[in-house]
Amino acid sequence: MYSHLAAAVLSLAAVTATPAEATPGLVPAADREVVFTVDGTATYGTLHVPAHRAGQRLRAAVLLPGSGPTDRDGNQPPHASQNTLAQVADALDSDRVATLRFDKYGTGRTGLGAYRDHPEALDYPAFVRQATAAYEWLRDQPETDPHALMVVGHSEGAMTALLLGGTVHPRPTGLALLQPQAIRLLDLVALQLHAQTAEATRQGQLTPEQQHAIDAAIDAAVTALREHRPVDTTDLPPAVAQLFEAFQGPNARFVLSDDAVYPPATAAALRPGTRVLLTCGTNDAQVPCATTDSLTAALHRAHAGGPGRVPLPGVDHLLHDADHPDTPAPAVLHALHRFAQR
Template sequence: MFPQAAAIVMSLAVVIATPAEATPRLVPAADREVVFTVDGTATYGTLHVPAHRAGQRLRAALLLPGSGPTDRDGNQPRTSPNTLAQVADVLDSDRVATLRFDKYGTGRTGLGAYHDHPEKLDYPAFVRQAKAAYESLRDQPETDPHALMVVGHSEGAMTALLLGGTVHPRPPGLALLQPQAIRMLDLVALQLHAQIAEATRQGQFTPEQQRAIDAAIDAAVTALREHRPVDPTNLPPAIAKLFEAFQGASGRFVISDDAVYPPDSAAALRPWTTVLLTCGTNDAQVPCATTDALTAALHRAHVGGPGRVPLPGVDHLLHDADHPNTPAPAVLDALHRFAGR
């Protein structure tokens, strides 16, 4: 036998003799409870790990909920759209692990250290909680600490933007889904003006009443920012009650949230950070036009695409008319474009 032939035969023998145990074991997809502590509060969440090879480090994303008492799955006491749970399912198909958690006032976490003094809870506390969640995700044995992303919905998108410029390691990707992209009270005023305009169109108010109400709304926003009592004159009862709540136990949160102008935060992002910003054409809570300034700021920060992606017919909860309970196809496509980069 020629020496070359013998070498080939020996190589084949080595391959044939390799034990089956050398092939990495496939670990099935699974959820597990994760607990981390921030500011004296135990925070509870769900880590979803897609199917993977044993020992493999996966890309991972922190999922951040919208405003109000929105829990780890994206649900509130009277509504269960499962927004974040569904986003986790979408990212699973791209082999991205996810962590979603019960923020203050929701789920197993509750108010935690703020239980006896809920009026002291402010927006920075939620940002610190999200930062602690990011660090918990970073330290999980299945995740790649250099391939972490942050995906936020609504107010959670604003928080994601803040984390993107401050956490370590910096996330290579941010998905801002229907983001709060202007100051909170400006967004509230915009929503209220739209509601009053529609009510006027339906004959509930006269044009003169509409003008008076609109002026009262703007005056109420100014009063809150100047730490003055809101004058309820000319405000419909429901709107007066809303501004009353903004001056009550939630006052500290409202003012601290309103202090953030999201476009200013874009400058802290690292150039070429992958950023997806979605806006639904049927989103009455966050109209696409409210993301114009943030989109321009992201461009000035030289971040990477996909950039702003308008979602035709999609509402604030990522649904369209044909998909009232699941993410619309346009949402799925945008997320896959983002996660597949």
């Protein structure tokens, strides 16, 4: 599944230090624009190094974004600017954890890179290799402790973090799986769509008979995709039909390679004792807590360490609650702090 990784090459373009009084032997916090190369693609990112003593090796974490064209900060410009990963980096700074976040394929300065002329060849394993290269690059930095590395992933990025946890060297000391994709992709899509049709029926927009027909068409569409057959969209609402049409053609390779991963099965490769935080928000319509049950059980069988699964009351998929619509909810920050403690 994984190909040979190209060597990661550091290019430090800029250093921006946060204001701090000059203290002998203290290096102020700084963000650095960096670039590393994987599979012929220059991948751009931000390395954040908290304030530290000169020569000190810090704990460090790679931050992995969710699905779609989500950039290093957790945004999908111009439509969505939640700064999810940038805010996670800020939270980890308070525990003196250095972080690397990067523009994955199709986003930011990285763009499609080597896949520019054949985007249909881009599959999920390519994103895993890119994340692995980021981990290896972070491991080799003079400010980081190679034996105290972590991976923090949000949504689809959490599934990628779980894969890295069982494959990279040295193995990470901890994984933070924030609102993770914890079941197969197309099963999760079907679950979300069934919930939407049920709500439409509850509101009187659909009859029970229409709901049944749409639900059956959704399940048939998932089966057709997995069997590499054209999807019959006749009984699907236009928006749902467009979604399944988008899963075919140039996107089919990525969708099916992502769907091939069953996250609970990957937990067995974790080193026993690996610290794992798995969060689920009670207001998360995209990844309901119940979807993490099998993964939680698999982590237990793999003898993963705590904190384990942490339900987040009132928290949505973007880590917000009603009182904090633009910043991580206090419950999220508390969970991250527990995870980041030594």
